[in-house]
Amino acid sequence: MFFHIVLERNMQLHPRHFGRDLREKLVSKLMKDVEGTCSGRHGFVVAITGIENVGKGLIRDGTGFVTFPVKYQCVVFRPFKGEILEAVVTMVNKMGFFAEAGPVQIFVSNHLIPDDMEFQSGDMPNYTTSDGSVKIQKESEVRLKIIGTRVDATEIFCIGTIKDDFLGVISDPGAAS
Amino acid sequence: MIQWPGPLGLGPDGKRSSQHAMDSLAFSNTDGLFLRTLSMSGEEEENAAELKIGDDFLKAKCLMNCEVSLILEHKYEQLQQMADDPMNQVSQVFEKSLQYVKRFSRYKNPDSVRQAREILSRYQLAEFELCVLGNLCPETVEEAIAMVPSIKSRGRALEDEAIEKMLNDLSLIKKFE
Structure with a gap:
């Protein structure tokens, strides 16, 4: 069965992307990272349909990378026993x-x-x-x-x-x- | 060394799952699903026929194949405008899902998709049940119960006449499409 659910992921972004289109960079990286993946818990991530919210970024010690918690809506396919x-x-x-x-x-x-x-x-x-x-x-x-x-x-x-x-x-x- | 109060130690998965477990406990305490939820958060048997699909998915929005088809085709068109060869851009999961929902969509135009959901939502069905019925479009009451046994076993058992009316209304949309 297909579901529309909200998932969360911590995205790491290189400092070179900081600027006006930081958010777009974040979203396109998110799509590249999660679309097409599969986990036992949520099934196959078919397509991201929207971003709910991007949280505050945190600078990682030593690297300068920043981690953003991103909440996104997506279509997943998850088969169930008995379905x-x-x-x-x-x-x-x-x-x-x-x-x-x-x-x-x-x-x-x-x-x-x-x-x-x-x-x-x-x-x-x-x-x-x-x-x-x-x-x-x-x-x-x-x-x-x-x-x-x-x-x-x-x-x-x-x-x-x-x-x-x-x-x-x-x-x-x-x-x- | 400076310790950042950042998300360093927080494995994204570890955090998320415990959070979910807490949510479902808080919810289910009120409606008597407590024991079931407890065991679902562990590795308990799932069974879609009894609507045991885990709390995340039971509360999530389900999508019928025809709805998924609308969403994915829209997304595919968007990609087409940006790149010449969108099939190169999308994951295999996306491609296979799109082919699948196109092949198994009962309703093709957006209006009838909306109508189908509207009709099914009059009958106090769970999201999952609604979508199984919308996807398989059973023709008889007997068939409907075989496809979704939980509609007869969940306390609020639907009358046969009600099921019959529902199936009739559904087949009408198809006829007038």
Whole structure:
């Protein structure tokens, strides 16, 4: 899910930037530093939308750098266990398939794909029901439920399932073309 | 050596997290969520189906995919005016999120996005529930409850008729878009 939240960060600025456009320098550095990063607590920082407040700067001993506490609003994407969302299938193999929902990767193991869907290898590997009516392949859109998340320093990785009511393929690219 | 009273020893993260924990305790004491909050600040199980998403996020503003799409496209246009090749300027997280929300936006024009939020906000939903419904647009009451189990289990259980009316109103916006 996407959220709009306020975060705070201490920004260090070199004295050469002190002047009329100090604030702009601070903001552009902030964008460069935090947009695209990921933390386990707040998820992926997608975009900064505004600056709430820049606090008083403090000169650091010995270097002349000044630290400013900056409060900013941003759009973040944070997946939760138990959340249901839509995703695009990016890779299919006999272990299951990978899907992407925005910046996050979700793996759905073949144990969590309905039992009536069989893996079919070939140049377009896919999972298909025995009557061929439902097919999951690359670029399919699926609705899935996140059942686990793994967080490391720079990435969040999810495990999902489509073995539940109202989950599964929303559209398959083969049918549309 | 002179000791500056500056933010030297204050790891930005260390300070922030303890501050947050204090905030959530103060809030939740009044509405009986005390125990849950206590355990959330530790590494307790999160479960979006029961609306256990941590206090920071429960109180934060959630965004539907269509809203995120408006925000990100606006930002992208701004970048376009400043540089010739904005895709080089933005992070991969931004790019992937933009693609994702464009693909999975239920409502395309800003007016219907506003209407959708207006309709959903009549039903005393939590922000998170509101956005899941707005993103997935379930067609039946049964489907809506499967997508957002917490709407039936949080004391203020919504009547089936109310849910039905809500889904109807939502599908009307789509029809007249």
